[in-house]
Amino acid sequence: MAKGNTCPACGEPKFKKQGATFQCTNPECRAIGWLGFPKGVGSGKGTLCPRCDHKTVRKILTDKRLKIKIRFCTRCRALSIRRLKVS
Numbered sequence: 001m002a003k004g005n006t007c008p009a010c011g012e013p014k015f016k017k018q019g020a021t022f023q024c025t026n027p028e029c030r031a032i033g034w035l036g037f038p039k040g041v042g043s044g045k046g047t048l049c050p051r052c053d054h055k056t057v058r059k060i061l062t063d064k065r066l067k068i069k070i071r072f073c074t075r076c077r078a079l080s081i082r083r084l085k086v087s
Helices: none
Strands: 015-018 021-024 057-063 068-073 079-083
Antiparallel strands (some): 068 079
């Protein structure tokens, strides 16, 4: 199996690409993030960014296990991490 990138959280070479993010496959770590800025965020119009006022906000990750949603503005590079509503 191919080695991943070095995880910035645990230092193991298990930080592997999963869609627009990277996820650590070390069961004791499970960090989620990216190297540089998110890749593969899709094309077309996004939602309105409250910071730069352009429709360039893309969903990067929704993780129901962690109960978070991460969104990223491709224009001003603003990042938001929100908790999912608990039902």
